[in-house]
Amino acid sequence: SQTIHQWPATLVQPVGSPLSLECTVEGTSNPNLYWYRQAAGRGLQLLFYSVGIGQISSEVPQNLSASRPQDRQFILSSKKLLLSDSGFYLCAWRGPGQPFFGSGTQLSVL
Amino acid sequence: QKEVEQNSGPLSVPEGAIASLNCTYSDRGSQSFFWYRQYSGKSPELIMSIYSNGDKEDGRFTAQLNKASQYVSLLIRDSQPSDSATYLCAVPKAPRDDKIIFGKGTRLHILP
Numbered sequence: 001s002q003t004i005h006q007w008p009a010t011l012v013q014p015v016g017s018p019l020s021l022e023c024t025v026e027g028t029s030n031p032n033l034y035w036y037r038q039a040a041g042r043g044l045q046l047l048f049y050s051v052g053i054g055q056i057s058s059e060v061p062q063n064l065s066a067s068r069p070q071d072r073q074f075i076l077s078s079k080k081l082l083l084s085d086s087g088f089y090l091c092a093w094r095g096p097g098q099p100f101f102g103s104g105t106q107l108s109v110l
Numbered sequence: 111q112k113e114v115e116q117n118s119g120p121l122s123v124p125e126g127a128i129a130s131l132n133c134t135y136s137d138r139g140s141q142s143f144f145w146y147r148q149y150s151g152k153s154p155e156l157i158m159s160i161y162s163n164g165d166k167e168d169g170r171f172t173a174q175l176n177k178a179s180q181y182v183s184l185l186i187r188d189s190q191p192s193d194s195a196t197y198l199c200a201v202p203k204a205p206r207d208d209k210i211i212f213g214k215g216t217r218l219h220i221l222p
Contacts, residue, residue, distance in 0.1 A: 034210070043212055043213060044212040049209050090153055098200075100156065103152075104152070
């Protein structure tokens with residue numbers, strides 16, 4: 001069966017520091033991969049979407065970037081974090097059906 | 111018009127009653143619809159998907175889709191305190207689009 005791994009679970013970073021969140025999927029090939037962010041008390045905002053290696057679609061202009069160096073690996077990055085980057089970051093994969101989510105990373109930028 | 115709209119709640123329902131959650135969407139061509147449940151601090155988990163007009167039942171959950179009116183609803187029968195959570199409606203951004211857009215969710219509180 002398919003599983004999705006996302007780490008770390010929590011992260012506290014100072015403003016201006018870099019960020020790297022990693023997501024990997026097992027048990028499937030060529031999945032669609034997604035990064036969402038959920039700010040406190042708000043809905044899920046789609047940040048990036050990828051249909052294959054090196055193919056990234058950015059949904060919202062911002063301080064973040066994403067990369068897909070391998071078929072089942074999706075990375076979210078920032079060179080310099082802002083306070084507004086705080087939130088719950090979720091990776092998801094989708095095959096022929098509905099999206100499934102990783103366990104999420106709670107990021108606090110201080 | 112927002113792409114996917116939900117009443118934020120909170121919706122309070124007595125234990126054992128039916129909880130009714132609604133979602134409207136803007137794109138008439140949308141063909142797939144998903145309901146997720148999210149507990150505080152946790153990631154969303156899929157409850158049901160629905161693709162055709164009408165009702166789809168799974169245990170205590172029933173999803174209802176009306177494409178002409180552009181709404182999809184979720185009914186929870188015999189509500190339990192463990193059903194207290196935020197319920198998210200999700201729809202592809204465009205027909206056959208793999209970008210999935212979520213509503214802001216409805217907070218459901220089951221009263222013991």
